[in-house]
Amino acid sequence: MHLPIRAILFDLDGTLLDTAPDMAEAANRVLADYNQAPLTDEQIKANTSYGARGLLTAGFGAIPAHLDADQLRREFLHYYQQNICEGTSVYRGINKVLAYLEAHQIPWGIMTNKPGFLTELLLPFFPELLKAQVVVCGDTLAVAKPHPEPLLHASELLGIPHTACAYVGDIEKDMIAANAARMHGLVAGWGYIGQTHHPEAWQAREVLPAPEALIDMLEQQRKCQ
Known part of the structure; x- marks a missing residue:
């Protein structure tokens, strides 16, 4: 009760x-490194609260088997840390x-x-x-x-x-x-x-x-x- x-x-x-602007920017930088298209506004809205894995999974469609999900997350965190409060409000x-x-x-x-x-x-x-x-x-x-x-x-x-x-x-x-x-x-x-x-x-x-x-x-x- x-x-x-x-x-x-x-x-x-x-x-x-x-925090979506800065988290999406970090995810898009990782996606660009792997020649993937940037996230759409709806993908950003639906996945920001799921963090790096949510955003990157949305961007790739599914994390390719030949890529290491943990490594992708580390790359995301590196980019995010560099610009952690550029667009956050x-x-x-x-x-x-x-x-x-x-x-x-x-x-x-x-x-x-x-x-x-x-x-x-x-x-x-x-x-x-x-x-x-x-x-x-x-x-x-x-x-x-x-x-x-x-x-x-x-x-x-x-x-x-x-x-x-x-x-x-x-x-x-x-x-x-x-x-x-x-x-x-x-x-x-x-x-x-x-x-x-x-x-x-x-x-x-x-x-x-x-x-x-x-x-x-x-x-x-x-x-x-």
Whole structure:
């Protein structure tokens, strides 16, 4: 049974930050090295939250058998690290949400599958995100999403029962992780949701159309308490 929401955990790519321009640029540089066409806008939108593997698999159609997927990922990370914040931006409305959480003393943190070294490089560009009480990355533990353990670890660091935490993310495995951790799963409907994705079927508590909808939800909860 869920408790009322007392803390918020956010995914990073496609939830707090629009990192698609820089991640797509890195993927396109790898694809160009192998004489492949650049990604389409729809491929970028549908696959950015799946990271290097998602973008490169979309670009190649399928990773060719004669290529090493791990090597391609290393090449992607090299390019991405070089230009990690050329086109990345905070989604409109996120700063308003974070200000609301701070004003109402609601703890919040970041739980991302992005590698720690890239997260540490990126966050300083956005001082508002450095206020996160916890940051758990894809390699913080031995497992990553959709395994629930990183979310449980984040809630433990916050000192809030996991059933009183909400997790906001934009792909299905975010909701799989939230449900496995018995957290409130909230879909970031403004994120990287492609035409073939069906967030209404992800067993989330709610699909939020915009960041400000999270404020509305929390305000409604306050009125009911």
